[in-house]
Amino acid sequence: MSMIDGRAPERGTDDTKERLWLARYVAVLVVLAALWWTAYSCIQDAAAWVVYDALGLARESHIGASLEFFLYDTVKILLLLVALIYVISWLRAALNAERVRDFLAGKKRGIGYALGAMFGAITPFCSCSSVPLFLGFTTAGIPIGITMSFLITSPIINEIAVVLLWGLLGWKFTVVYVAAGLAAGMIGGLFMDSIRAGRWLQPFVLDAMKTPVIPLSGGRKRLTVRARHTFAFGEMNSIFRRVWKWVIVGVGIGAALHGLVPANWFAENLGAGEWWTVPAAVIVGIPLYSNVTGIVPVMEGLLTKGMPIGTTMAFCMSAVAASIPEVVMLRQIMTVKLQAAFIGYLWVVFTLTGWLLNALF
Amino acid sequence: MIIKVFGPGCSKCKETEHIVHDAVEASGMTATVEKVTDLRDMMAAGVLSTPAVSINGSLACSGRVPSKEEVVSWIMTAAEKA
Numbered sequence: 001m002s003m004i005d006g007r008a009p010e011r012g013t014d015d016t017k018e019r020l021w022l023a024r025y026v027a028v029l030v031v032l033a034a035l036w037w038t039a040y041s042c043i044q045d046a047a048a049w050v051v052y053d054a055l056g057l058a059r060e061s062h063i064g065a066s067l068e069f070f071l072y073d074t075v076k077i078l079l080l081l082v083a084l085i086y087v088i089s090w091l092r093a094a095l096n097a098e099r100v101r102d103f104l105a106g107k108k109r110g111i112g113y114a115l116g117a118m119f120g121a122i123t124p125f126c127s128c129s130s131v132p133l134f135l136g137f138t139t140a141g142i143p144i145g146i147t148m149s150f151l152i153t154s155p156i157i158n159e160i161a162v163v164l165l166w167g168l169l170g171w172k173f174t175v176v177y178v179a180a181g182l183a184a185g186m187i188g189g190l191f192m193d194s195i196r197a198g199r200w201l202q203p204f205v206l207d208a209m210k211t212p213v214i215p216l217s218g219g220r221k222r223l224t225v226r227a228r229h230t231f232a233f234g235e236m237n238s239i240f241r242r243v244w245k246w247v248i249v250g251v252g253i254g255a256a257l258h259g260l261v262p263a264n265w266f267a268e269n270l271g272a273g274e275w276w277t278v279p280a281a282v283i284v285g286i287p288l289y290s291n292v293t294g295i296v297p298v299m300e301g302l303l304t305k306g307m308p309i310g311t312t313m314a315f316c317m318s319a320v321a322a323s324i325p326e327v328v329m330l331r332q333i334m335t336v337k338l339q340a341a342f343i344g345y346l347w348v349v350f351t352l353t354g355w356l357l358n359a360l361f
Numbered sequence: 362m363i364i365k366v367f368g369p370g371c372s373k374c375k376e377t378e379h380i381v382h383d384a385v386e387a388s389g390m391t392a393t394v395e396k397v398t399d400l401r402d403m404m405a406a407g408v409l410s411t412p413a414v415s416i417n418g419s420l421a422c423s424g425r426v427p428s429k430e431e432v433v434s435w436i437m438t439a440a441e442k443a
Contacts, residue, residue, distance in 0.1 A: 096410070096423065096424050097409040097410040097423065097424055098409055098423070101409060129409075129410040129411045129424065131369070131400060132367075132369075132400065132403045132404070132408055132409060132410065132411055133409050133410055135400065135403070135404045136404070136407070136408070136409035136410075137409075139404060204401065208401075208404060234425075234426075234428065235425075238426065329369075332400060333400075
């Protein structure tokens with residue numbers, strides 16, 4: 001057999017094994033997708049059954065409503081997370097920081113800001129990577145503005161944020177959020193270049209920028225389905241293990257707001273979007289350290305209780321985009337002037353976003 | 362064989378260091394594992410995203426926590442080359 005089609009014997013058996021694996025993989029995937037869909041379509045009924053029939057809580061009670069909401073939202077989000085993280089990771093398995101850098105290195109500024117922000121949205125990286133990443137980008141000759149676009153958008157938009165927003169607040173809100181995050185990054189890049197922010201980097205970074213860096217080849221081979229699956233499964237596993245508790249905490253706070261705070265409480269007590277509430281919310285949000293996972297369910301709670309959409313969005317984006325630990329970390333490569341410009345910019349841009357959205361909706 | 366683990370010290374980086382130590386033990390090879398936390402060293406090695414692992418100066422992976430089996434296979438390949 002192997003002589004006829006001209007392949008070495010081991011290669012032949014490897015191929016058959018690989019094909020068998022692929023067939024099994026597809027079959028398992030189809031079954032799991034069907035199960036997932038069934039589970040997803042009966043969460044609402046199941047949550048109501050548990051709360052009102054199994055636990056016997058009264059249908060009109062606050063506690064019953066809160067609990068039903070909590071169960072429904074938690075299960076829905078966890079299901080969405082599992083499925084979508086797998087799918088998204090599968091698709092972007094071949095994308096990494098090195099590739100993005102090489103791709104951005106030759107781009108003109110105008111398009112560069114847009115691409116920088118876009119890659120920021122789709123490339124995941126651990127927040128403690130932001131400093132090496134920044135260095136790697138600037139030493140490869142990428143203008144600081146494009147790097148900034150990447151850096152600003154990256155924490156604001158990621159697949160978890162999109163899943164949560166979509167599941168909790170609907171697709172319209174998700175689109176607005178993503179658009180605002182991308183815009184903040186692009187305008188930020190333009191702003192940083194226009195004030196020539198590069199001169200305010202720490203001296204050692206400026207020195208390093210004079211010597212061109214040797215690009216490392218991080219293995220550019222084509223990925224097989226199996227390699228993609230391994231990557232996607234690993235990502236799903238590690239992200240899920242990291243975020244499930246935050247989903248529960250976040251939805252818990254959201255549920256508490258939902259059932260315990262009277263409707264329109266914010267509108268009645270904090271004013272219905274007075275102009276100063278937006279910059280004030282951003283000032284509170286910037287030093288807070290929060291990731292997207294924790295903040296989105298809280299956002300839902302705030303919105304349903306009458307906090308205006310712009311104020312809510314401004315608060316949440318500023319909580320996610322910057323934090324005291326991040327500022328401390330960036331201090332290694334940025335001088336005080338650059339950090340002031342960075343934080344000042346975030347404050348202004350989120351305030352403007354908030355005002356704009358409050359005026360539009 | 363010199364294996365370097367790059368990372369400023371977040372939980373993912375620590376996990377990677379653990380895995381690399383386990384992998385060295387499992388492979389039965391002798392290797393020194395170094396933890397690199399200094400920014401300039403990372404920059405010099407061309408590390409963009411952490412955690413990253415390099416073996417004998419060439420980058421094996423970056424931006425993710427590798428599995429133990431993967432690290433063992435890298436060690437084996439590096440040992441064959443040497």
